[in-house]
Amino acid sequence: MGRQRRSRSEIIFDILEALSVEEGIPPTRLATIANLPYDRLQPILWELVEKGLVEASKNGRSTRLSLTPKGFRLLKELRRIKKILLDFGLDIL
């Protein structure tokens, strides 16, 4: 049986993980790392920007993305919770 479709919270976790590894990356690169079509990434990404978890800075015509301290804190909490939930056989949320 193939892997189940990722939940929204798993996608957010993957986005935050990708941004924690590579700072200042363009959204298209993030879509590749997070294994997500760009049109599916966009709404989630801008929601994370609105919530102050991800910072989008314009550099000429390109956009660069990085995690804010609030984003790092959320990622840390998600990692801890993921450990618990995996032991209980659950998806991230």
Place this chain on the structure above:
Amino acid sequence: MSSTVEIVVSALDLLGAAGFAYIALRLASLTLRIGGEPKASWAFSLLAAAQILASLAAISGGRLSYTAYVATASFSAAGFAMLTACRERQYALIPLALALPLGFDLLAAATAIVASMGFRGPARTLVAGIGVTFLVRTVGLVLLPGPTGEVLLAIGESLRSMGAAMLAVLYAAPQGR
């Protein structure tokens, strides 16, 4: 049970309740921040409620104690069923619940054991252990009336309280585990 044992069991139940409630709050807070379904948070809330009721059953008397005692098993069964409901094993629970003849204790035992089959690490062992203590409850209460049954019941309750407290504290600890 002697009063000292009752107090210790009740304290362990409250410790377990605090741990489960803390996990439920952390999950609810994350759900609020990033969205998603709060199923896991509800499951741990039900387990916390079960522990509060177990504590009440141990220290109160009369009808309140009896009601809390029965509700401990039903809330535990609900919590474990919700944890199971997050996976494919949920389909095993409905026919199992209909087939069980001896009420909520046996249902709690069955849901805990079925749920534990999908767990890993200490959660697997401890939840299966809690399931077994609910079986001991059924045997002590229904199948072995008299002093032997009472002793068995006291041992089962003490072990269940300890197992639930260990499970809650282990996973509520700041490092996650």
